[in-house]
Amino acid sequence: MKKITLLGASGSIGTQAVELIEEFDETFELVAITANKSIETIEKILHHHDVQVVVMAKEYEQRIYDVAPNATFYALEDDGLLKAIDATADATVFNALVGSVGLEATLHAIKNNQDVLLANKESLVVGGPLIKEALLNSNAQLIPVDSEHAALRECLKGKKHSDIEKLVITASGGSFRDVSKENLKNVSKEEALKHPNWSMGAKITIDSATMMNKVFEVIEAHYLFDVSYDKIEAILHKESIVHGIVHFKDGNVLAHIGPSDMRIPILSAMKGDTSLRYHSVFDLVTQGSLHFEPIDPHRFSLFDLGIAVAKEKGMHVVTLNAANEIAVQRFLKGDIGFVDIETLIKKCLDYFENHIPLTLPNILSHDKLVRRYATKLKI
């Protein structure tokens, strides 16, 4: 049995992971779950799983003990995530947290020599160099759960790193792919949350519409596969059928294709080399046709901005991520418009310094500073 400590069990990726653990209950065992305030979802999971550790906001302690009297409860506020990782040291850590809060947990698990299944893209976005350094001193493996990176990983299996010519990931274009730049001013939160292909959480759905998600994925790919930015491309592919492509130096090109079903990368990451049968109905004939376009830098101006920040290296990438998180929150609250997301990010990048050493304390405190600034900023 492969033990799974699931950080962020109540989110979109977390609940799909739980369903797969239930479907393949002879292979996986859920030993710890964490959430913030989604008590109903957590209670439901506890009815079906005899977990050792539960982490939630402190206020839910009694409710957790009512449902799972044998489990250990740690409060989220008291380093609960790190305590859950330590308490299940023989488990694989599935990091399905949303936002830069995931970085510390990822680093902690790697330092514990625990394999990390990484759905939390912000870990690598804000702490890529720290994670790479931690991996050098650890036996832990870092396995991507994102569909694009899981796709690249499948294409790279059995291949030599030195044979890579370039990596390509695809972008659907998000909810406003066919809306002109001018008309973006008037789009609503409800329209933004309708992703054409994928069913995902609110944050990533907005990040898809702004193309910021693709910036994060390029950064992730850079650190996960140790490939320089000039050898990573993103292209527009509205059907989201081709997820990742690897061009090899010998002229061979492999593409990972399939339905927009996050369960496939989730299961692939969890199972490792174990052979499991997943029921998936997919064929290209039913799909009919696939289309590919360049990402228009005028229409998706945040993409070029984000990639420039990534290439620059330094603390700006933390600014970018934190400003984006707050901007998306403010958009979802109806506080700012869709195009203001970019304005807010740009203002933060102008305001904050880039040349600050990337240590964990610096990253965490800078992240807080940017959030505070971005929250108050008048647009």
Add this chain to the structure above:
Amino acid sequence: MKKITLLGASGSIGTQAVELIEEFDETFELVAITANKSIETIEKILHHHDVQVVVMAKEYEQRIYDVAPNATFYALEDDGLLKAIDATADATVFNALVGSVGLEATLHAIKNNQDVLLANKESLVVGGPLIKEALLNSNAQLIPVDSEHAALRECLKGKKHSDIEKLVITASGGSFRDVSKENLKNVSKEEALKHPNWSMGAKITIDSATMMNKVFEVIEAHYLFDVSYDKIEAILHKESIVHGIVHFKDGNVLAHIGPSDMRIPILSAMKGDTSLRYHSVFDLVTQGSLHFEPIDPHRFSLFDLGIAVAKEKGMHVVTLNAANEIAVQRFLKGDIGFVDIETLIKKCLDYFENHIPLTLPNILSHDKLVRRYATKLKI
């Protein structure tokens, strides 16, 4: 240096292999070449390569010695192919012969423990069971050069055979893809030889137009990858950009994509695990769109017929191949029409017995019988 004995050096695949051996002359060495009557092409090769063995029709012996006095000449008529293989026992055998004549050479090389790079699809079509048996008792590897099978092989690298769900190969539809069944009666040899995507020899270009080529490729895939016929599909894909697709049981699907450039599979087969850089400009954005359709069984009636013969097993597959070779020859000579290719094949299948033990002597004598019958058959 990897030594290459190239059978069929003057054909389309053979000449491209020679060009690659010249481009990567620090990796490959051409030690033997064979052809039938293309003396000019062979003389040109001999000006650039110091080969040990040359095989051609007996009449060219003196001309070969004039150009390559240090080479050993064997006549094609006197088991020249087998002698060339024996004389270069430390070489990899690149079988780029056209037609069932390639089977004996493939078997001979495998029995000699020499790796075989197989572009001669008829070897597996008519002698699949014999080749599989020979491989069981040999250290030789059989490596496909066909673009579809090279594609499947790249997708399968680093994967477990038991994880294969199904294999899919693509068909361009050939020169008459957009011609209705009714209008096929009037097409000319010149029209048939214009393949929309690939630059190939005459025989395979006609086989593409009739879809017989795809029948052969399904049979090849069956033997090369040890996958049952019900798990091998062929689909229509007019752009010839996706060459082969592997669906895995865990829901992952890998596709091999790229330009219609036979040099990529040729180089991949020749180089093995050696890292080489091949200059290839390809990207999906330039391509723009890809289309996939089922193969219409009414329009491409030879496809279903051929697959039925393959599934049946037995000597009929030899009948199918020999009748097809003669039918294509007769069409290229202007002796029969394009739709008569199917008529002639059907008549041969009706005439000859299927239940004959598949031994090499039986296959070779049956092949001759069918050719004689098909050559004389009035249409």
